[in-house]
Amino acid sequence: MTTDPTSETLAELGATSPEAVREKFAVLQARFDADIARRGSDADEQPALAAEWTGRKAGALTRIAEHWLRPAPAELKRVVGQEFQKLKAHVESVLEQKRAELDARAEAASAALDRIDLSLPGVERRVGTRHLVRQTFDELIGIFLSIGFSVVEGPEIETPYYNFEALGIPEHHPARDNMDTFYIDGSRGNHLLRTHTSPMQIRTMEKQPPPVRIVVPGKVYRRDNPDATHGYMFHQIEGLAVDTDITFCDFKGTVEYFVREFLGPKARTRLRPSYFPFTEPSAEVDASCHVCGGSGCRICKFSGWIELFGAGMVNPAVYGFVNYDAEKLSGFAFGMGVDRLAMMKHGITELPLLFGNDVRFLRQFP
Numbered sequence: 233m234t235t236d237p238t239s240e241t242l243a244e245l246g247a248t249s250p251e252a253v254r255e256k257f258a259v260l261q262a263r264f265d266a267d268i269a270r271r272g273s274d275a276d277e278q279p280a281l282a283a284e285w286t287g288r289k290a291g292a293l294t295r296i297a298e299h300w301l302r303p304a305p306a307e308l309k310r311v312v313g314q315e316f317q318k319l320k321a322h323v324e325s326v327l328e329q330k331r332a333e334l335d336a337r338a339e340a341a342s343a344a345l346d347r348i349d350l351s352l353p354g355v356e357r358r359v360g361t362r363h364l365v366r367q368t369f370d371e372l373i374g375i376f377l378s379i380g381f382s383v384v385e386g387p388e389i390e391t392p393y394y395n396f397e398a399l400g401i402p403e404h405h406p407a408r409d410n411m412d413t414f415y416i417d418g419s420r421g422n423h424l425l426r427t428h429t430s431p432m433q434i435r436t437m438e439k440q441p442p443p444v445r446i447v448v449p450g451k452v453y454r455r456d457n458p459d460a461t462h463g464y465m466f467h468q469i470e471g472l473a474v475d476t477d478i479t480f481c482d483f484k485g486t487v488e489y490f491v492r493e494f495l496g497p498k499a500r501t502r503l504r505p506s507y508f509p510f511t512e513p514s515a516e517v518d519a520s521c522h523v524c525g526g527s528g529c530r531i532c533k534f535s536g537w538i539e540l541f542g543a544g545m546v547n548p549a550v551y552g553f554v555n556y557d558a559e560k561l562s563g564f565a566f567g568m569g570v571d572r573l574a575m576m577k578h579g580i581t582e583l584p585l586l587f588g589n590d591v592r593f594l595r596q597f598p
């Protein structure tokens with residue numbers, strides 16, 4: 233016995249009375265209903281199911297028309313025809329309904345995907361920040377821009393003339409010792425990495441007549457042994473003001489203004505005698521400790537003062553190198569370590585942190 237009754241005729245199936253015919257159709261419909269119940273709501277199964285029942289060539293309906301309806305004897309033709317039409321209508325309408333259900337489900341699913349939930353939190357994209365050294369540069373330069381200085385920049389590869397000679401540091405001058413130098417073309421060659429930004433004093437005065445009021449930000453290089461506070465590259469800002477009537481008072485006033493802008497209105501300034509070949513007199517500029525206010529703490533090593541930078545009145549000998557009239561002109565200069573100032577202000581004790589590019593560190597200075 234075959235399991236597919238539609239491949240045999242009704243006569244072969246023994247259905248020779250109208251009741252028997254109706255029963256055969258009822259069995260088929262029950263089979264279809266069971267099929268639909270099992271697979272009709274599955275979007276992957278449903279097309280196959282529909283093909284099995286309504287497929288033009290091999291679908292069950294086609295086979296019924298062929299094996300049950302066409303060969304039916306005249307006295308059963310009517311009832312087979314009616315039953316066939318009933319079954320066909322049932323199958324087609326149920327399939328149509330299932331298809332509609334599936335379409336509606338798919339549409340609802342894609343609508344849910346498309347819907348934008350405005351109450352969801354957004355995706356946070358981290359925005360980068362300026363590097364702390366850059367920030368400090370900008371802050372320091374901004375203070376001088378606000379009092380009429382302008383910014384110039386110069387080469388990092390210098391000649392001994394600009395880096396040393398014209399600044400009053402001839403060969404064998406002891407000041408060359410504490411600026412251990414990277415020479416580019418052999419030791420004591422004709423090119424070196426500048427050890428400070430001071431050469432730009434000379435280059436600027438060579439190029440332009442007085443008055444001069446400039447700051448020079450840039451990288452400088454020294455053959456230091458790297459440690460917590462030294463590296464072979466660091467950043468400086470040079471300052472130079474030259475005019476016909478600049479006095480020590482202007483120098484001191486400018487420095488005090490700078491210190492208050494940088495460290496706050498309560499910061500006090502102290503000038504300590506010092507020595508640089510290109511300034512006379514020379515001074516170290518100290519500020520009252522921004523942490524303890526001057527009473528003494530670990531940051532200022534209990535002295536109440538913090539050393540900020542070197543400065544002084546331009547040594548008249550320097551004017552001789554740039555054809556400035558030393559009789560008529562006077563001025564002051566300063567050179568500050570930007571990294572040092574950044575560390576001091578933010579309580580950073582390790583210079584390598586500034587150059588390590590560790591974002592966990594950098595993000596602390598948004």
Ligand code: DAH
Nearest residue numbers: 428430542543544565566567
């Ligand atoms: N060039 C010096 C250095 O790198 C810093 C300095 C001191 C610059 C005094 C100046 C100055 O212009 O007047 O150590």
